[in-house]
Amino acid sequence: MPKITSSADLRNNYNDISNFCHQYKEPVFITKNGKGDLAVMSIDAYEELTARFELYSSLKAGLDDVAAGRTVPAKKFLAELEARYPELAEVEK
Known part of the structure; x- marks a missing residue:
């Protein structure tokens, strides 16, 4: 209440x-x-609330991308990510 x-x-x-x-x-x-x-x-409650709004906004943007077909296969994305940041591939090994 x-x-x-x-x-x-x-x-x-x-x-x-x-x-x-x-x-x-x-x-x-x-x-x-x-x-x-x-x-x-409280400031803590306010910051938690605004962080939640930002997260929901990001999730909605991602879902909108999926609905509009603006996606790439995961393997292709990971290969592009590793090509751009080779140090990430070394962390996995």
């Missing part, structure tokens, strides 16, 4: 809200005049 608090509570109980965000890694929703206004979260 989301934690919802008022902007006055944020002002008066900042440390408690900060501790909650860090402990539970969940946002706190802040209301202003009884309506939703902000979502507050």
Whole structure:
């Protein structure tokens, strides 16, 4: 269940809200005049969320490439990669 608090509570109980965000890694929703206004979260939770968005974006781009036929066989790709970076082939051996 989301934690919802008022902007006055944020002002008066900042440390408690900060501790909650860090402990539970969940946002706190802040209301202003009884309506939703902000979502507050720890920096760690924010960075994890944005990293997840970046990953999803990369996965979607890859799936879009597959759907559009912009792919090459794995063996061909690996051969091109080893030709470009010979030190990678040495690591495998």
